[in-house]
Amino acid sequence: MASITLNHIDKTYDDGYHAIRDVNLDIEDGEFVILVGPSGSGKSTLLRMIVGLEDISDGELLIDGRRVNEAAPKDRNLAMVFQNYALYPHLSVYENIAFPLRLSKGSSLTEEVIDRKVRDAARVLELQDHLERKPGNLSGGQRQRVAMGRAIVREADAFLFDEPLSNLDAKLRGQMRAEISQLQRRLATTSVYVTHDQTEAMTLGDRVAVLKKGVLQQVASPRELYEQPLNLFVAGFIGSPSMNFLPVSVRQQGGQYVLSSPIGDIPVPAEKARKAEGREIVFMGLRPEFFQDAELVEDHKRPNGSEFEATLTHLEWLGHEQYGYIEFEPDPKVAELLSALAKDLDADELRPVVVTTLSAESTARPGVPTRLWVDTTRIHLFDPETGENLTRDAEAGAELTRRTAEARRRQIEAAQAKDAASRA
Incomplete structure (x- = not known):
C-alpha cells in the first residue's frame, strides 16, 4: 500500500492543448478516490499520468513519498484495471491471473508461490470454479473479476481503475460496484477510480475529485459534494x-x-x-x-x-x-x-x-x-x-468528509477481521 501525492501537476500536449492544469491532490494510504467529470475534463489523462502512460509536463508525482515523474510504469508498482478487461483469450482464467507473476518469475517466485497467490485471489473473487475456463466463456462480470485478480496477485501499492464497469449492463454494474467496494475494504489498497457514472462516484468513493476542463474543482466525500458544493x-x-x-x-x-x-x-x-x-x-x-x-x-x-x-x-x-x-x-x-x-x-x-x-x-x-x-x-x-x-457552510462540509474517513477506517477493520476469521 502507498499514498499518492500530486503537486501542481500539469499536462500540455505538443499541439498546445492544456489538458491538466495545476492539480494538487493527496490520496491517503488505503483510500478510495474517484476521479469524475464530463467528457474531456481530463480524468483519464490524470489517471494515465499516475500510472506512467502519459508524461508529466510540470509538477511532481510522489508514490509513498518517492518522486516517480521519470519512472517507467513497471517501476511504479501500480496495477491498472481497464474497461475492456485486457485479458488473453487463449489463456485460461488461472493463467490470466498468473501472467504478471510469470513475468517476474526470475525474482525467485516458485510455482508453489504462484499457485498459492492465484488461488488466494480466486477465492477472494469467487472464481475457484472457473480457473480452467477461457475468458470467452465467461460473463462480463466474471471477466472483470479476472482482470481484478491479475491486479491483486501483483500485491501492487495501488489499484487504478479506468471506467471498469462501462461495458456492463445496469444490473451487473450494480453487483460489481458492491463487489469492488467490499474488495477494496478487505484489501485496504489505495485505489484511484475514473468514471463518468454518477452512481459509481457517489457509492464507491471515500472522496470524489471533480474535474472541469483539466481544473480540479472540489475534492470531498460524496455527501459533502452533494450537500455543500463549492460552486x-x-x-x-x-x-x-x-x-x-x-x-x-x-x-x-x-x-x-x-x-x-x-x-x-x-x-x-x-x-x-x-x-x-x-x-x-x-x-x-x-x-x-x-x-x-x-x-x-x-x-x-x-x-x-x-x-x-x-x-x-x-x-x-x-x-x-x-x-x-x-x-x-x-x-x-x-x-x-x-x-x-x-x-x-x-x-x-x-x-x-x-x-x-x-x-x-x-x-x-x-x-x-x-x-x-x-x-x-x-x-x-x-x-x-x-x-x-x-x-x-465549509465547516459543516468538512465535518461530513471527516465522518466518512472515520467510517472508512471502521469498515476496513471490520472487513479484514471478517476475512481473517474466514481463513481460520
Whole structure:
C-alpha cells in the first residue's frame, strides 16, 4: 500500500492543448478516490499520468513519498484495471491471473508461490470454479473479476481503475460496484477510480475529485459534494436528477425576505437571503427532493420551509415516488448563463424546467395549480458570474468528509477481521 501525492501537476500536449492544469491532490494510504467529470475534463489523462502512460509536463508525482515523474510504469508498482478487461483469450482464467507473476518469475517466485497467490485471489473473487475456463466463456462480470485478480496477485501499492464497469449492463454494474467496494475494504489498497457514472462516484468513493476542463474543482466525500458544493458546476454535475437552478432576486416583504423566482415568490430565512445582498440576480439551487406536496408535509417540518403555488406541466410516476415538472420562461440574459453552464456540464442544454420529487401518495395533477412546499433551509444561492456558492457552510462540509474517513477506517477493520476469521 502507498499514498499518492500530486503537486501542481500539469499536462500540455505538443499541439498546445492544456489538458491538466495545476492539480494538487493527496490520496491517503488505503483510500478510495474517484476521479469524475464530463467528457474531456481530463480524468483519464490524470489517471494515465499516475500510472506512467502519459508524461508529466510540470509538477511532481510522489508514490509513498518517492518522486516517480521519470519512472517507467513497471517501476511504479501500480496495477491498472481497464474497461475492456485486457485479458488473453487463449489463456485460461488461472493463467490470466498468473501472467504478471510469470513475468517476474526470475525474482525467485516458485510455482508453489504462484499457485498459492492465484488461488488466494480466486477465492477472494469467487472464481475457484472457473480457473480452467477461457475468458470467452465467461460473463462480463466474471471477466472483470479476472482482470481484478491479475491486479491483486501483483500485491501492487495501488489499484487504478479506468471506467471498469462501462461495458456492463445496469444490473451487473450494480453487483460489481458492491463487489469492488467490499474488495477494496478487505484489501485496504489505495485505489484511484475514473468514471463518468454518477452512481459509481457517489457509492464507491471515500472522496470524489471533480474535474472541469483539466481544473480540479472540489475534492470531498460524496455527501459533502452533494450537500455543500463549492460552486455552480459541482452542484450541477453531482446528483441525478441534477440540481435545479432558478434565477432569483431578493426583496423584503412584510418584514421577511422573499426570493422572487419564475415559479413564484419563496420566503427564505434572513441568513440565506443576506448572502445575496448587493447582487441584482443570483441562481437559487434546489435539489428535486427539497420539494413536497404541501398537503403531505408533516407538521414538524413546516417551519423549515415555505409554500408556494405552481402548475405542473407533466408528471412521471415511478411507483415509490413521482417526478413533477414545472416549466418557466427565463429572460435572455439568464438563458445565456444556463446555456454556458450546460456546455460546462457536457449537456446539450439546460432546459428552463424545475424537477420536483413528490411522494407516490401525492394527488397533484398536471395543468392544475398545486400547493408545493420547499425546504428553504437547504437551498443554495450562487453567483451567476463566478459560480461561487454564496451559502456554502465549509465547516459543516468538512465535518461530513471527516465522518466518512472515520467510517472508512471502521469498515476496513471490520472487513479484514471478517476475512481473517474466514481463513481460520
